Amino acid sequence: MATTTNQAFLELKENLEITGLQSSTVSTRQTNVREVVEAELEVLDSFLTGSYARDTMIAPLSEADIDVFVVLKSDYYHQFNGQNGGQAGLLDLVKKTLRKTYTRTPDIGRNGQAVTIRFDDFLIDVVPSFNRQGGGYLIPNSIAQSWISTDPKKHVEISTKANAAHNGDLVPLIKMIKAWNKNIDRHFRSFHLEVLAWSILNGVTISNFPSGVRFFFDKGRELVSKQNPDPAGYSGDVGSYIIGVTKIQEAVGKFQLAYERAVKAEAYEQRGQTADAMETWRMIFGDYFPAYE
Numbered sequence: 001m002a003t004t005t006n007q008a009f010l011e012l013k014e015n016l017e018i019t020g021l022q023s024s025t026v027s028t029r030q031t032n033v034r035e036v037v038e039a040e041l042e043v044l045d046s047f048l049t050g051s052y053a054r055d056t057m058i059a060p061l062s063e064a065d066i067d068v069f070v071v072l073k074s075d076y077y078h079q080f081n082g083q084n085g086g087q088a089g090l091l092d093l094v095k096k097t098l099r100k101t102y103t104r105t106p107d108i109g110r111n112g113q114a115v116t117i118r119f120d121d122f123l124i125d126v127v128p129s130f131n132r133q134g135g136g137y138l139i140p141n142s143i144a145q146s147w148i149s150t151d152p153k154k155h156v157e158i159s160t161k162a163n164a165a166h167n168g169d170l171v172p173l174i175k176m177i178k179a180w181n182k183n184i185d186r187h188f189r190s191f192h193l194e195v196l197a198w199s200i201l202n203g204v205t206i207s208n209f210p211s212g213v214r215f216f217f218d219k220g221r222e223l224v225s226k227q228n229p230d231p232a233g234y235s236g237d238v239g240s241y242i243i244g245v246t247k248i249q250e251a252v253g254k255f256q257l258a259y260e261r262a263v264k265a266e267a268y269e270q271r272g273q274t275a276d277a278m279e280t281w282r283m284i285f286g287d288y289f290p291a292y293e
Helices: 005-015 021-042 073-082 086-100 152-165 169-181 190-200 209-223 244-270 274-288
Strands: 043-049 065-072 106-112 113-117 123-131 137-141 145-152
Touching: 005 169, 005 209, 005 244, 005 274, 021 043, 021 086, 021 123, 043 152, 065 073, 065 086, 065 209, 073 137, 086 106, 086 113, 086 123, 152 169, 152 190, 169 190, 169 209, 169 274, 190 209, 209 244, 244 274
Parallel strands: 065 123
Antiparallel strands: 043 065, 106 113, 113 123, 123 137, 137 145
8 A cells, every 4th residue: 555656656666567477477388489480480590579578568468468589591581572462471371380289279360560379368479580681680561561670689688778777767667658558548659658768768867756757758748749760770760650740749749648747746746745646646657556545
């Protein structure tokens, strides 16, 4: 039970973590999935990517997806590249490979750039890829029938380095930002928010989580309206899904409202109105944030 804002933010931080047992389940299952693919296809490398690899995934696990990146031998690229629907064909090959083992898993399907295995408790996205000439990787986009350049290992490096520069406080703060995003019906793509956080908080001291969150919303009001390039240098603007004046204004409005609420919550706290401060923070973070007791 929280009786102070500081206690409440510590509880918020804890509420965003998956349990040790869940983490163990994820570890075992993703290892098994990688072994299945490696046994059937010629795999050069496989590793975890996404928010789980960057340690920015938030609870509950049932709403999360675990990203497995599989680097295939270039022969498969030559086999499918140039074909009409070749990217989809590559994903279908991975799907067929997984289906041989996961015969009782009802939902295994192609999902844009990955093959998604929908287990009862969480999802695993298997992303086939190829080493890219000049660095990074190529992954299929079955919808646009194209190849996307990316480097998820670089993203993990950037995240780890940035978190270390903030003495371990950046990752928890990013998770709090993701809690806000969930509370506004996941208006923003998760990775977009991480890129914004890396940029906004670069060289800034996170003295405490309330002020850090408020600072993010403050600077994000302007930054979200601009292009936000992939810091790995491959995938262009990570905010390109926010298209048109109306969508941009809506995105800015989400940040503006969150900023105003954060300022209001801090003002309540300064006046000693802890219950009002905590209730206002709950308007930002939803049920992840504890109620005043």
